[in-house]
Amino acid sequence: MSQPHDIRERRRLVEQLRRAKVYREYEKAFRDCTGLPLSLHSGECFGLTHQDDVRENPFCAMLAKRSRTCAACLALQQRLTQAVEQEPASRQCYAGLTESAVAVRVGERIVAYLQTGQILLWRPSPARLRWLVQQLKAHGIEDSFGRFTAAYLRGRIMPRKQYDAVLRLLAIFAQQLGEFSNQLILQEAPVEQPAIARARAYIAEHHTEELALTEVARAVNMSRYHFCKIFHRSTGMTFTDYLARVRVEHVRRRLLDPATRISEAAYAAGFQSLSQFSRVFRRIVGEPPSTFRLRPELAKSA
Helix, strand or coil: CCCHHHHHHHHHHHHHHHHHHHHHHHHHHHHHCCCCCEEEECCCCCCCCCCCCCCCCCCHHCCCCCCCHHHHHCCCCCCHHHCCCCCCCEEECCCCEEEEEEEEEEEEEEEEEEEEEEEECCCCCHHHHHHHHHHHHHHCCCCHHHHHHHHHHHCCCCCHHHHHHHHHHHHHHHHHHHHHHHHHHHHHCEEECCHHHHHHHHHHHHHCCCHHHHHHHCCCCCHHHHHHHHHHHHHCCHHHHHHHHHHHHHHHHHCCCCCCHHHHHHCCCCCCCHHHHHHHHHHCCCCCCHHHHCCCHHHHHC
């Protein structure tokens, strides 16, 4: 998939996730419980993530109105998303406020970020406030130090241990969103050729069998070459990747039943070998099926 197309698809997916009930309910509960802002974004730093958020730190809201400090905040945001790997990443701005992000993954691919923070991890001392004034001067602010200091003191202060627990909760929710994202990817595209819609339906009906690309192309009256080209253009995935995702979703649903063996679910979904299944499942879900099974409460809400 080309980079511009990938960026468009991520933005479209993020908009779908924002409208989803599972995200809206979690977002409200997170904000009410922690008093912190929460943003879901695709990673491109075109604007300040929490700007105009009702939970935005009052000090950050004042900084956002100054062009030089705004640029510094954008640079921090970019460094933060670049630092995210398997675990949440945190960075401090020049004023000592901590910002954190967690990756939402579909398998090994990052599709979005959950971001929160603008928080102090300690109560500022008089020496710290004097240091803050020096930092403001260094970033081009030469006035209103009293107002900036007052806003700084009104911001949220949270002990490190409590904040780490907040980030663990955010990481768990990111896993849920990743699983939900995979389901959205498999849903029918808003606009697609009727032949591709028929192909999706054919795959959904026959994915438990040994299904070949040639068979699906023939079922929709297309040549193998033309079908591959049109299918990839419509779905953003190859036939092989799409079929693998459909089968993995089948397995995920089966594994919610504790009486179902992993091997039984894999073969029932159409996988031809356990080694192939384990490799594909880990690539798409981001963890082995045995580990996934230990957290069925997450899968149920996906």
